[in-house]
Amino acid sequence: MTPPQAFDALYESCVPALVRQTYLLTGRPLLARESVEQAFQQAWRSWPEVAVDPDPAGWVRAAAHDWALAPWHRFRPRHRQPGPPPADPDDRALLHALLTLPPAHRRTLLLYDGVGLGLPEAAAETQASTPVAAGRLLSAREALTVLAPDQAAPPVLHRRLSELATAQPLRAARPPTVRTRGERRTRRWTAATFAFTTAIVAATTLTLRIAEDHYERPVARGTEIRDLPTPGAEGPLSEEQQEVRALLESLLLRGPERLVPEAR
Template sequence: MTQSPAAPKRSTPLPQAGPPPLPPPKERRRLRAAKSLSQAEIAAKVGVSRETVRSWESGRSTPRGRRRAAYAELLAEIANELTLAGKRSTRRNSWTEDLPPALDTKGGKSPARIPVGAAMNGHPRPEPAVSAVSGASGASGASGVAGVAAGPTGAAAAQAADPQAEPSGPAAPATPAEAFDALCSTCAPGLVRQTYLLTGRRTLAQESVERAFQLAWQRWPEVAVDRDPESWVRAAAYEYAMSPWHRLRPALRQPDAPPAAPDDRAFLDVLMSLPPAQRRTLLLYDGVGLDLPETAAETEASTPATANRLLHARELVAKKLPEQAATPDALHQRLGELCGAEKLRPPNPGRVRTGSEQRARFWTRAAIAFTALIVGATALTLRTAPTHYEPPRAPGKAISGVPPRMGPGSLTYQDQILHKKLSDALPNGPERLTPLAR
């Protein structure tokens, strides 16, 4: 007796994992820059145009469907490769950590560098070495090129000041206004000095930082959850300060008064002679202390392009001011000394919030008024427009077979001469009717 073959069991399909989550726009730029890929290369791998990748990295648009899945998988692959290769280091402010060999000075490893962002704002230094750009506000110190994130406030600050004290209870969460004021108070002084080094104008530097913080307050739900709010505000301040439209403003046509010290004046002239892209790269890397991938991500350029800009900027500074390239830290310290010599007023947090709200109300009312004007013009057009079709009048044409109109016609030239002669020769009286005999 033969046994019938058993029916094959129907296997239950395993649930397939979806595409990896898409990182935020800033992380997308950072991953691409860390991998030394251009936007065109990313676009070729995903199958889109370069402008589409630029929109994805700036946050203006979000990929969908298969493009989103391909883009997310590519970014996840890049992140895994960077993690395995050990390139995602959390140490930010080294001199040659992420530089190619061509950027190393004297063929060897440069000594560790104190971050300007920490040293020039009075925060604890990672090393006890003394720098010319110390955070103390004394004669040799400047108060900062770069700001830092807001520190603890309230009960947390009291606990940090007195470790022996027992905590009184869970600290109340800070309100949005308090968190914004803390960020503005901490980062604004450094950002004003950075922007001054970027533009060479004191008024424009203060205005740029104030506008950047106003924009941050308008988009505070987005800025508050950002991993680095200071970088968000710094990028906004830099973009506003480097706008080419400022050259059309009458108030900015005349240059500002140069620094009092001759060395500072010469160094500032060299900085202003650099192209804007190279000047921004030099300031971010040698002044603020960002590493090369972060500098490339913030300037929206590839890592090799950023390295080339940095090389050319250093070469130009070394050519015009040879003493600035004597040691690896000379340029770093010189930037801090130059910005610390200027007395720049940072914006007031309360005034920034008030100005941001007033600006938002003004543009909202302007948009409402413009919309009302458009609606009124449309209504007037609909009211005065014709409601039915009026055919145009046909042009006239000659008709044959109609007899000419009879009656006295116009006088000829001879008749006019005779009429004038009779009118002049015959006076009033009987002579007009009875001719005189001659």
């Protein structure tokens, strides 16, 4: 297959499940869709690397989960408010319990009990050691046992996570649209990088032109300064200037008459 055909095949096979998984991580349908599209755009920009990866689906899943759990989404107005809660009370209770978990614990629980990865694979995808991932999994299960006790058993939890994700009407863009957006984003980043590099080169060139090319030792205190230019002498005054000068001299000598107070 050509690269676009291989990308489209990967997209079609992974997107439905990946959007649902990302929804369980965030509780926000729009953020789930955006995270999956961003991950596939990144995969298209790095397609030579993704195409030879032993697990392309895992590559895209890790990128989507990283984007979905990025802490700066809380400062974006469109993602500040949570999504609409599920209609079913059990689904609502389970989603609330999931969203109360720390992000790393929630992700480990989803990969192990939801996706079905082994503990070493879940640890590698979350960039943690296997003991750390095991501790996160146990802590997440203990929290779910308190918040949703009837849904926290591992066999039941796997089924309930699947039902919760499937019950939501989640959609995703078509593969050509994602590829086009990724290419457009790449062109914008390339243009911005070129403009930034040009600005740096111009600033460096200007600095080299106006900067001093040698060091001048400061003059020590008390050193005689020589070779100063001789102050120029004043030229002769014109007749008008001489008249003004004589008038000023006469005024300065006489001054205004003093006022003497009179007694009444």
